[in-house]
Amino acid sequence: MMLTSMTVADLLAAFRSAEPTPGGGSASALAGAVGASLLTMVAGLPKPRTASEEDAQRLGAAGARCRELSERLAELVERDSKAYDLVVGAFRLPKGTDGEKAARTESIQRALRAATEAPLDVMRACGDAIEQGAVVAEFGNANASSDVQVALELLGAGLRGARFNVEINLGSVKNADYVQHAREEAERLAAEAETNASASRA
Numbered sequence: 001m002m003l004t005s006m007t008v009a010d011l012l013a014a015f016r017s018a019e020p021t022p023g024g025g026s027a028s029a030l031a032g033a034v035g036a037s038l039l040t041m042v043a044g045l046p047k048p049r050t051a052s053e054e055d056a057q058r059l060g061a062a063g064a065r066c067r068e069l070s071e072r073l074a075e076l077v078e079r080d081s082k083a084y085d086l087v088v089g090a091f092r093l094p095k096g097t098d099g100e101k102a103a104r105t106e107s108i109q110r111a112l113r114a115a116t117e118a119p120l121d122v123m124r125a126c127g128d129a130i131e132q133g134a135v136v137a138e139f140g141n142a143n144a145s146s147d148v149q150v151a152l153e154l155l156g157a158g159l160r161g162a163r164f165n166v167e168i169n170l171g172s173v174k175n176a177d178y179v180q181h182a183r184e185e186a187e188r189l190a191a192e193a194e195t196n197a198s199a200s201r202a
Contacts, residue, residue: 002078003022003026003077003078003081004074004075004077004078015027020084020088021081021084021085022077022080022081023080023081023084024161024164024165025080025081025083025084025115025118025119025122025161025162025165026076026077026078026080026081027161028080028119028122028157028158028159028160028161028162028165029073029074029076029077029079029080029122029158029162030073030074030077030158031154031155031157031158031161032069032073032076032122032125032126032129032154032155032158032159032162033070033071033073033074033076033077033158034070034151034154035126035129035150035151035152035153035154035155035158036066036067036069036070036073036125036126036129036151036155037066037067037070038147038148038150038151038154039062039063039066039129039132039133039136039148039151040063040066040067040070041144041147042063042136042140042141042144042147042148042151043059043060043062043063043066043135043136043140044063045140045141045144046141047141047143048139048140048141049138049139049140049141049142050139055139056139058135058139059135059136059139059140061135062132062133062135062136063136065128065129065132066129066132066133066136069125069126069128069129069132070129072121072125073122073125073126073129073158076118076121076122076125079118079121080115080118080119080122080165083111083114083115083117083118084115086111086114086115087108087111087112087114087115087169089111090104090107090108090110090111091104091108093107093108108172109173109174109175112169112172112173113173113175113178115165115169116165116166116169116170116173116182118165119162119163119165119166119169120162120166120182120185120186122158122159122161122162123159123162123163123166123186123189123190123193124189126155126156126158126159126162126193127159127189127192127193127196129151129155130152130155130156130159130193130196130197130200131192131193131196133148133151133152133155133196133197133200134196134199134200136148136151136200137152137200137201148200149201152197152200152201155193155197156193156194156197159189159190159193160190163186163189163190166182166183166186167183167186170182170183
């Protein structure tokens with residue numbers, strides 16, 4: 001069964017289990033999905049603080065984008081766990097001959113790249129939602145301002161958690177160019193998210 005098809009109680013039990021998945025990566029994606037969902041809700045509430053049709057369109061577009069991002073992050077809950085399982089499977093490959101060793105190393109590196117891209121995608125989606133949060137914070141119903149702040153906290157936690165997973169996987173990736181590019185992107189996404197979150201709280 002897919003993680004996001006579970007009941008909340010069963011999903012929490014899965015996180016509590018001694019199995020390595022679902023782990024922190026899936027939890028980060030889930031936090032982001034909840035945050036983006038909250039922003040979608042606030043954007044759709046009646047009595048927004050829009051003074052013009054242009055404002056209303058911006059709020060509507062932000063809500064629609066956050067809905068897309070919530071669905072994307074929900075998919076990443078599952079994808080992150082599967083990526084980790086690929087890494088575990090690659091490490092279990094035979095290594096008795098030189099050929100097996102070479103194939104195992106190649107599989108491990110390929111799996112590590114996949115396990116890095118999943119949390120990078122979580123960072124991208126959370127960062128995008130945080131950017132939309134500035135619009136929702138400005139024009140959404142004032143009575144839901146605390147919901148916006150909770151959403152931003154969840155999205156920030158999702159982004160920061162995903163970055164931890166990016167870094168730990170990059171520690172084993174041998175392609176130096178890829179490592180540099182991924183680290184630079186993760187740093188940029190984190191900085192942009194902090195700037196946008198601060199603007200939303202102003």
